[in-house]
Amino acid sequence: MAFPSQLGFQDAASPVMEELLTFHDHALMIVFMISALIGYFIIAMVTANLSDMYILDSQEIEIIWTVLPAVVLILIALPSLRILYLMDEVNDPHLTIKAMGHQWYWSYEYTDYENLEFDSYMIPTQDLAPGQFRLLEADHRLIVPAESPIRVLVSAEDVLHSWAVPALGVKMDAVPGRLNQTAFIASRPGVVYGQCSEICGANHSFMPIVVEAVPLQQFEDWSALMIQDA
Amino acid sequence: MSDTIEEKIKNYRTAPFDARFPNTNQTRNCYQNYLDYHRCNKALSAKDQDTAPCDWYQRVYKSLCPNSWVQKWDDQLEGGSFAGKI
Numbered sequence: 094m095a096f097p098s099q100l101g102f103q104d105a106a107s108p109v110m111e112e113l114l115t116f117h118d119h120a121l122m123i124v125f126m127i128s129a130l131i132g133y134f135i136i137a138m139v140t141a142n143l144s145d146m147y148i149l150d151s152q153e154i155e156i157i158w159t160v161l162p163a164v165v166l167i168l169i170a171l172p173s174l175r176i177l178y179l180m181d182e183v184n185d186p187h188l189t190i191k192a193m194g195h196q197w198y199w200s201y202e203y204t205d206y207e208n209l210e211f212d213s214y215m216i217p218t219q220d221l222a223p224g225q226f227r228l229l230e231a232d233h234r235l236i237v238p239a240e241s242p243i244r245v246l247v248s249a250e251d252v253l254h255s256w257a258v259p260a261l262g263v264k265m266d267a268v269p270g271r272l273n274q275t276a277f278i279a280s281r282p283g284v285v286y287g288q289c290s291e292i293c294g295a296n297h298s299f300m301p302i303v304v305e306a307v308p309l310q311q312f313e314d315w316s317a318l319m320i321q322d323a
Numbered sequence: 324m325s326d327t328i329e330e331k332i333k334n335y336r337t338a339p340f341d342a343r344f345p346n347t348n349q350t351r352n353c354y355q356n357y358l359d360y361h362r363c364n365k366a367l368s369a370k371d372q373d374t375a376p377c378d379w380y381q382r383v384y385k386s387l388c389p390n391s392w393v394q395k396w397d398d399q400l401e402g403g404s405f406a407g408k409i
Contacts, residue, residue, distance in 0.1 A: 096349040183345070189386045204385045205337045244337065246349060250390055265347075272350040272387070 094226065094259070095225030096288045103260045106285045106306070107277045110262030112176050120169055128163075184276050186244035193290070194247070194267035197296035201235050207320045215299045224257065228285045234303040238312040239282045247273045252294065258287035258304055266291060279306035326378045335379075340385040344355045349387060356384035356395060377387075 095103060105111040191202040195212075203209040216230040237243050247256045249267035256275075257264035265275040279285075287302040307315070344352040360380035367374045368371070400406040 164326060183340050185340060186337055191389050193385075193389055193391070201389055204390065205335075205382075208385075208390070246353075246387060246389075250391060270350070271348060272353055272389070273347050274349045275347070 094229065105262070106260040106283060107262055107280055109180055109277065111206040112179060113262050116172050116176055119172060123169060127192060129191070129316065179265060184242050186276060187241040188238065189244045189246065190237070191246045191248070192256045192267070194249035194256065194293070196251050196294050197300040199300060206264060207318050209316060211319070215304070217300050226286065228299060229301045229303070231301055232301045233286070235304050236307055236312060236315050237279055238309040239279045239306040241309065242276060242278050244274060244276050247275065253291045254293045255288040255290035256287070256302060258285055260285040261304065263323065264290055274302055279304070282306050282308060324337055328379060331380060332378050335382050338383045353384055353388035353392070356380045357388060357393070358407050358409065360384055361400070
């Protein structure tokens with residue numbers, strides 16, 4: 094999850110997010126190298142006491158500093174497109190969950206077999222137990238089986254919201270009257286957090302998303318219990 | 324034919340990929356299966372046939388459609404104000 098003075102992304106909790114992390118490392122490394130090179134040129138030119146009065150045409154270097162950037166751009170584009178198409182692959186989900194945005198909470202529906210639905214409100218700061226995270230914890234978590242492809246259908250019941258979980262590499266707008274599909278696989282059991290990512294009124298910052306990935310057996314036990322209690 | 328449909332319904336896990344709706348916007352996928360379920364029911368009952376095959380469409384729309392949408396459409400159907408052609 095996020096922590097104070099964090100610089101980079103959260104640790105990846107899904108294969109797609111791992112790819113995005115690696116790509117970001119790759120692109121950022123290119124950016125740093127170019128910046129370092131330019132920084133060196135600037136300092137070298139500014140601190141030099143001599144100047145060359147005879148710099149005129151220079152076919153060779155013109156070719157080099159046109160072709161090389163083009164190559165660098167291709168080196169960025171190819172992995173980027175690879176990930177884009179990877180995210181767009183046809184997947185065969187094991188489970189469909191609907192996430193409905195309301196002012197100001199999320200409600201989740203698991204209706205593949207029985208009808209399981211519940212609301213997920215933020216735990217107010219004064220009600221937090223020691224060790225819990227301020228503005229991130231919710232009373233009912235979205236429990237999902239780990240290592241299973243999950244389809245999430247995101248929509249809203251009133252205004253625009255957005256369902257985002259950075260550790261899973263997922264963000265999908267919740268639009269009233271529209272059903273937006275996204276998918277993820279939770280690589281391992283654990284808890285990951287997200288926050289509403291589209292301004293939706295006074296408590297926009299106070300409707301977090303908590304996804305808890307558990308082993309499949311535990312998921313089945315939990316859903317049976319939830320349906321019983323309903 | 325009905326055996327395979329029964330098999331499919333028995334082994335139903337969740338709504339499978341539907342090539343008619345390959346993109347992010349699945350609104351039509353939900354709506355189309357809702358329509359298809361009711362049309363299937365209407366067509367098969369009219370011919371006095373078993374409406375069990377229609378259950379596939381019901382499973383799919385129940386998986387995909389938000390409960391509030393289904394509730395609203397069911398109420399409209401009951402009240403005769405549903406806009407879709409069944």
